[in-house]
Amino acid sequence: MSTLEERLREEMGRSVAAVRPAPDPYARLLRRRRRRGWRWGGAGVVAAVVAGLLGAQTLALTNGPSPAPNPQPTLTGQRAPLNQWTRKILAGPVRGEAAADPATLKALESALEQGRGFWQIGPELDRAKVLFIADIDGERNFGAAYYNDTELVYLYSAAPLGTSATDLVEARYGGQTGGLDPFTVFGKMGRYSISLAPPGCTVESAATSTVRGDGVLEHTWTGVGDFAVLPAAVRLWRVTCDGIVRHVELTDMVGGGRQADVPAAERGSADPASAREAVASCPTLPGLDVRSWRVLWGGTPPGDDRPVVVALGMLDGGAAQVCAVTGTGQSMLVDTAHGVETPANSPQSPPARMTTAAAPSDALVTVRLPARDRVELSDRMLVIAPPGATELRVTGGRATRVPLTGGVGVIEAPVPAVLSIQAVDAGGKTLATAQPAEAQDVERSVAGQALVNRWE
Incomplete structure (x- = not known):
């Protein structure tokens, strides 16, 4: 198996683990361990789109377009309940500088409605919204949701600039589907980071750390706003909403690359x-x-x-x-x-x-x-x-x-x-x-x- 094939299999497995419900607490814990860093794409790999009625269907794409999935993918089984924080994201403005272009936003909104047939979105999810459009490093990143008063299905994809709105919605170059967390990070390791939080929350990143005398880490935090597109891979985040620290996350905790010359x-x-x-x-x-x-x-x-x-x-x-x-x-x-x-x-x-x-x-x-x-x-x-x-x-x-x-x-x-x-x-x-x-x-x-x- 080639290195690329191994990476594709790994990314597919991580995406499957991240969007499908686990049957028991131990399986959920294994899923959490596997999803360390699953939102990051690797060299030439954006991620895997995961869908399916019985078994998960995958689309793993590299630097070129991939054939349409067969059988037809569906997001019906990936609905997740809304909470007060995801409702705030849905009620907030469309974010990202590219969203300021009316033609771009209109094209994606139209493609999102037309994409209901492609993704087999049922009538119970009667609304659709573009959440962000972000252009960075020669790629367009796009997030959207199909939803109603109680549930949603989230769709994220990334593609080279110039890709049609239809191909972006149909994730021809790869993406992710499933529920939406109140704070979510996407990106490509070593290239860029995109963070999405409820409007009005304070999101901070940290790139430096020190070990105190009691073994606790201290960091230098930098505010980035409730939506950020950063030209670097950020791994440590803190989110404060209503004066309460709601979230501290390491987006990638995987070791590796240090196996040679292990001392006695x-x-x-x-x-x-x-x-x-x-x-x-x-x-x-x-x-x-x-x-x-x-x-x-x-x-x-x-x-x-x-x-x-x-x-x-x-x-x-x-x-x-x-x-x-x-x-x-x-x-x-x-x-x-x-x-x-x-x-x-x-x-x-x-x-x-x-x-x-x-x-x-x-x-x-x-x-x-x-x-x-x-x-x-x-x-x-x-x-x-x-x-x-x-x-x-x-x-x-x-x-x-x-x-x-x-x-x-x-x-x-x-x-x-x-x-x-x-x-x-x-x-x-x-x-x-x-x-x-x-x-x-x-x-x-x-x-x-x-x-x-x-x-x-």
Whole structure:
């Protein structure tokens, strides 16, 4: 299979996962893991249009037009309920500079109505609206919705400038269909970003990050308005509506491209495949440029029987991104303390789990271990202290003193925790300290970055 074919299959699979309902909580969690970055097109790949009555029908297009789908695609089964925020988007103005041209807007509105037959839109969705028209990097991006008082179907496509309105509506060059989130990001990785939020909300992007002394990330935020077309791939977003931070999102958390020359474990013993997985799949964060990778430790933590490998992505100033793989084989990112039960012998389930943190230095590293039978963070925090440390003195955990073996131990503390940790040697001398502070009142967190979704 060619590289292009592999990319097309990957994009099709991500799009299918993103628009079709999952039958159970575990499947929904797998879908969320797969959709990391699914809205981004790759080199020559815009995305995949997904539709179908029984099985999803796909149209994956590269730099040229593709034949019309056969059988005829339909959006009927992809209707999503409206909420107060998507109603605001529908009630707002058509956005994008290109929408200011009356002829352009009229042509797309007419093609959208005519496209009802192509997409087999039923009469129950009695209205249609163009939401935005954005021209950037030689391409026209277009978003629209078929809707009624309670439901909608969203359609997005992108095509070279000069493409007819009909071909744009029929997604001849690729696009996406399904529900519409209150905040949505589209674009091509490395080339441009398009963000859509309810009118009046404040949308900010961040390209720089620093690791504080408590392991929490700080960012420099830049306001971009409630609709933005930016000539760069933006990965970290914050949306504030009515004075409340409603959304913080990393649009792409996929690692990769770092599999060669994985170093040996500095301490303990690490399975080489697990070490490669820890380095290659460690989620990257914007503005944190990893200068080098280290495998700090490998072994079995106290009170556990699963092997763990801890990798560090070293940053300027001595801070580090921390990624730990528990188990062996391909890993699934665990980013919440409120997950779902792991089905027994599920063929979909990756066998290993990845947990993450950020450390202000490598002197004392902490990272949560995953739960055993649920896809969630446990109340056990792995601590890797200097090799000569024999004990941890802890404030905020269940025990105030934790013994170490080879400088490694486990603190028990519910998620989220605010801890003060002191590593001492046999004579009571302090060798290292840390004050990890986990994000409060959020559902998800990756490497010290709280991810927020408060649209209810």
